[in-house]
C-alpha cells in the first residue's frame with residue numbers, strides 16, 4: 062500500500078554554515094584547509110590573494126552540514142578585500158605558527174579586526190572559535206608552548222588544538238570538533254553551549270599568567286615601578302598570590318607563575334632596605 066507521508070520525515074534538515082580562517086600571513090591557514098579537504102600538503106608558499114573560497118559537505122551525527130569556507134589572506138595588504146567577509150560567520154579558525162611568537166601575539170588584533178568589521182553584529186557568543194597552534198612538526202624552532210597557547214584559547218572559551226598541516230597531526234580531530242560544536246550551537250538556538258565556555262578559571266587569571274610569563278624583570282612581574290617600597294612590593298605580591306595560588310587557580314601554568322612571583326618578591330625584598 063502506498064502512503065503520502067514524506068519519505069525523509071525523520072531526517073533533520075541539512076545545515077549550511079560559514080566559516081573563516083584568520084591569522085598572520087604564512088602561518089599555514091590554507092595548508093590546514095587543504096590537508097583536510099584534499100588530504101595533501103604543499104611545501105611551497107603560495108600566498109592567498111585576498112580570499113579563497115571553497116565548499117565541503119560533512120556529516121555530523123544525523124545531519125548533513127554544507128560548509129562554506131572563506132580562507133582569508135593574512136597579509137595586511139589585503140585588509141580591504143578581507144573586511145567584507147567577516148559577517149555572518151558561525152565558525153572561526155584562528156591560526157598561529159608555534160615557531161613565531163609575533164603570530165601568537167597577533168591573535169588579539171585579529172579578534173579586534175573581526176569585531177570592528179562586524180560592528181553591531183559582533184556577538185562573539187554566537188561564533189565557535191578554534192585556535193590552531195600550527196607547525197608543531199617543527200619542534201626545534203618552537204617558541205610558544207602548549208600551556209601558553211591553551212591558556213589564551215581556553216580563557217576566552219575557545220577550543221585549542223595542536224596541528225601540523227605537514228604531517229596531518231590534529232587536523233581531522235580539530236575539524237570534527239569544530240563542525241560538531243557549530244552544529245551544537247545551531248541546535249542550541251545560535252548560542253555556544255555553556256559547558257564549552259566554562260573552564261574553571263577567569264580571564265583575569267589567564268591574562269595575569271600570560272603577563273607574568275612575558276615580564277622583563279622582577280619589578281615588571283609584580284607590576285610595580287622599579288624602586289618601589291617594601292610595602293608596595295608586598296601589597297602587589299599578596300594580590301597576585303590570592304589570584305594565582307595553586308589551591309585556588311586551575312589555569313594552565315598557574316603553578317609556575319605562582320612560583321615565579323614568590324621568587325620575584327624574595328629577590329626584590331633582599332635589595333630593599
Ligand code: GTP
Pocket residue numbers: 084085086087088089090091092093103104105106107108109110133134135136195196197198199224225226227228
Ligand atoms: P596567507 O595566505 O599569506 O595568509 O598564508 P597562510 O596562512 O595561508 O599560509 P600557507 O598555508 O600558505 O602556508 C605558509 C607556508 O608554511 C607554506 O610554505 C607551507 O608549506 C608552510 N606550512 C603550512 N603548514 C605547515 C605545517 O604544519 N608544518 C610545516 N613545516 N610547514 C607548514
Ligand code: MG
Pocket residue numbers: 090091092107108109132133134135
Ligand atoms: Mg593562505
